[in-house]
Amino acid sequence: MITVLLADDQHLVRGALAALLSLEDDIEVVGQVGRGDEVVPQVAVLRPDVVLMDVEMPGIDGLAAAAAVRATAPATQVLVVTTFGRTGYLRRAMEAGALGFVVKDAPADALADAIRRVARGERVVDPTLAAATLAGGASPLTGRERDVLVAARDGATVADIAGRLFLSEGTVRNYLSAVIAKTGTRNRMEALRAAEDSGWL
Amino acid sequence: MITVLLADDQHLVRGALAALLSLEDDIEVVGQVGRGDEVVPQVAVLRPDVVLMDVEMPGIDGLAAAAAVRATAPATQVLVVTTFGRTGYLRRAMEAGALGFVVKDAPADALADAIRRVARGERVVDPTLAAATLAGGASPLTGRERDVLVAARDGATVADIAGRLFLSEGTVRNYLSAVIAKTGTRNRMEALRAAEDSGWL
DNA sequence: GCCGGATCGTGACAACTGTCATGGCGCACC
DNA sequence: GGTGCGCCATGACAGTTGTCACGATCCGGC
Numbered sequence: 001m002i003t004v005l006l007a008d009d010q011h012l013v014r015g016a017l018a019a020l021l022s023l024e025d026d027i028e029v030v031g032q033v034g035r036g037d038e039v040v041p042q043v044a045v046l047r048p049d050v051v052l053m054d055v056e057m058p059g060i061d062g063l064a065a066a067a068a069v070r071a072t073a074p075a076t077q078v079l080v081v082t083t084f085g086r087t088g089y090l091r092r093a094m095e096a097g098a099l100g101f102v103v104k105d106a107p108a109d110a111l112a113d114a115i116r117r118v119a120r121g122e123r124v125v126d127p128t129l130a131a132a133t134l135a136g137g138a139s140p141l142t143g144r145e146r147d148v149l150v151a152a153r154d155g156a157t158v159a160d161i162a163g164r165l166f167l168s169e170g171t172v173r174n175y176l177s178a179v180i181a182k183t184g185t186r187n188r189m190e191a192l193r194a195a196e197d198s199g200w201l
Numbered sequence: 202m203i204t205v206l207l208a209d210d211q212h213l214v215r216g217a218l219a220a221l222l223s224l225e226d227d228i229e230v231v232g233q234v235g236r237g238d239e240v241v242p243q244v245a246v247l248r249p250d251v252v253l254m255d256v257e258m259p260g261i262d263g264l265a266a267a268a269a270v271r272a273t274a275p276a277t278q279v280l281v282v283t284t285f286g287r288t289g290y291l292r293r294a295m296e297a298g299a300l301g302f303v304v305k306d307a308p309a310d311a312l313a314d315a316i317r318r319v320a321r322g323e324r325v326v327d328p329t330l331a332a333a334t335l336a337g338g339a340s341p342l343t344g345r346e347r348d349v350l351v352a353a354r355d356g357a358t359v360a361d362i363a364g365r366l367f368l369s370e371g372t373v374r375n376y377l378s379a380v381i382a383k384t385g386t387r388n389r390m391e392a393l394r395a396a397e398d399s400g401w402l
Numbered sequence: 403g404c405c406g407g408a409t410c411g412t413g414a415c416a417a418c419t420g421t422c423a424t425g426g427c428g429c430a431c432c
Numbered sequence: 433g434g435t436g437c438g439c440c441a442t443g444a445c446a447g448t449t450g451t452c453a454c455g456a457t458c459c460g461g462c
Contacts, residue, residue: 010284015309016217019224083211108216142438155390158419171440177420187420187448189356189390343408359449372410378450388418388450 002119005046006032007039007062008054008081017052017111024112036060040068043076049119053098055082055089063089063096070097079118081111089199090125100124139200140182148175150201152188203320206247207233208240208263209255209282218253218312225313237261241269244277250320253312254299256283256290264290264297271298280319282312290400291326301325340401341383349376351402353389 004021006029008014018029031046033039037059043051051069055062066078079100080093090101100118102110103126114124141149151161158176162169176188183194195201205222207230209215219230232247234240238260244252252270256263267279280301281294291302301319303311304327315325342350352362359377363370377389384395396402 010305011308012282012303012305012312013214013217015312016214016221018221018309020217020220023220081213102213104211104213107212108219111213111216144439155386155388155392155394157387168441170442173420174422174441175439177422180420185356186358187356191356193356345409368409369411371412374448374450375410375452378452381450 002027002050002115003030003046003048004028004115005030005039005042005048005051005076007034007036007051007057007065008032009034009057020108021112021115027112027115034058036062036065039065040072043069043073047073048076050115051076051078052115053078053080055080055093063092063098066093066098067096077118077121079114079124092199102126139195139198141179141195141200145175145179145182146195146201148172149179149188149192149195152176153192153201203228203251203316204231204247204249205229205316206231206240206243206249206252206277208235208237208252208258208266209233210235210258221309222313222316228313228316235259237263237266240266241273244270244274248274249277251316252277252279253316254279254281256281256294264293264299267294267299268297278319278322280315280325293400303327340396340399342380342396342401346376346380346383347396347402349373350380350389350393350396353377354393354402 004027006014006017008017011034014032014034018032021027021029030048031042033042034057036057039051039053051066053062053066057065060068062080062082066080069076069078077100078096078098079102080089080098081102081104082089083104093101099121100114100123102114102124106126117124139146147165148161148167151164156164158169158172161167162172165172176191179195180186180188180191183191185191185194205228207215207218209218212235215233215235219233222228222230231249232243234243235258237258240252240254252267254263254267258266261269263281263283267281270277270279278301279294279297279299280303281290281299282303282305283290284305294302300322301315301324303315303325307327318325340347348366349362349368352365357365359370359373362368363373366373377392380396381387381389381392384392386392386395
């Protein structure tokens with residue numbers, strides 16, 4: 001029997017995934033959490049074979065949680081599930097020590113299969129996604145460029161960002177300009193979309 | 202027996218919801234679609250009691266699909282399910298003739314209950330969401346203001362928007378300025394977030 | 403018929419944004 | 433001990449964005 005911990009912030013999705021997996025004879029959902037920072041404590045208690053982890057979660061995100069699980073409970077494998085379109089997540093998920101990566105757009109029966117293979121220690125990656133990710137490449141952004149772009153996410157002005165990151169306004173403008181150049185876009189909003197779609201944030 | 206058609210663009214979520222509902226003795230999932238524009242044809246063929254509809258879908262969105270279902274198959278009720286946080290969808294869903302509205306953040310067992318009640322013709326609305334929506338109020342944006350804001354979504358410049366909507370650049374700036382004033386924000390990006398969060402787009 | 407509101411436009415101004423050149427500092431690598 | 437790179441900063445410039453005042457047309461309601 002393969003024991004599974006579900007981590008997803010949406011109740012309904014979590015419950016639905018649990019129902020889906022309960023149809024499988026060899027898989028048992030032993031726990032569910034709705035926040036990234038609840039994953040490690042629950043893993044410590046439940047010792048599941050596999051954690052089925054969403055990327056977007058309150059607390060800490062699924063990628064950070066994956067790394068933490070690998071560090072504290074090496075016997076537990078991580079299978080990351082996420083919404084399609086954020087190809088760059090795959091690379092970061094792998095770097096965080098996740099063994100598998102499936103998209104929510106995948107057919108339903110692929111999930112149970114992916115769980116079984118991850119539980120056996122095999123790598124599982126959606127093939128179409130893998131191709132897209134390799135084509136997309138690693139993030140060309142430096143740490144600070146990424147910070148500035150993240151701070152610009154909610155529509156903050158240059159002055160806001162400078163204040164938040166303790167930089168001069170000129171420096172912020174320079175970083176944003178560099179990001180726009182690297183993404184081949186025309187303004188910070190397009191750059192933001194491009195970077196988000198590539199999973200560089 | 203209550204027959205249900207699932208409409209959600211994510212395969213895995215759709216399959217999971219189907220599994221969840223199959224646990225209920227009195228509910229049967231008779232079909233699944235992944236695009237908004239497939240809903241009406243499938244409703245015509247399957248004649249389900251209830252359509253469980255996501256808002257975000259390719260083709261046409263869930264709200265437009267809901268209206269189309271009401272117009273073509275009055276015996277079929279619509280229950281809209283969506284990701285939390287877009288409170289303004291509720292009002293528009295109701296205007297589109299949906300009978301129920303639940304968020305994906307709701308507990309799993311609430312879904313089957315909501316389906317039963319909608320099938321009986323009762324209105325079902327998540328109470329916390331209802332309060333938030335009434336507080337948020339109807340959209341203060343005019344049709345054209347909304348168009349311009351939607352066109353600005355992907356980081357387009359004033360010139361781009363003007364070209365796309367066949368307006369002068371000055372007019373576009375005026376509309377954007379009006380939207381920024383109405384949303385009480387400081388730039389188009391904040392206005393965009395505010396309007397999206399309120400479901401005004 | 404008059405009024406209010408939505409729509410579309412112009413022109414001018416201030417503020418913000420993006421670009422570029424240039425420089426200093428620290429660190430890793432060969 | 434150079435060389436490259438990430439980091440931080442300044443100053444100047446052009447281009448874009450946001451604001452404001454003003455006016456035009458069209459439409460529905462009283």
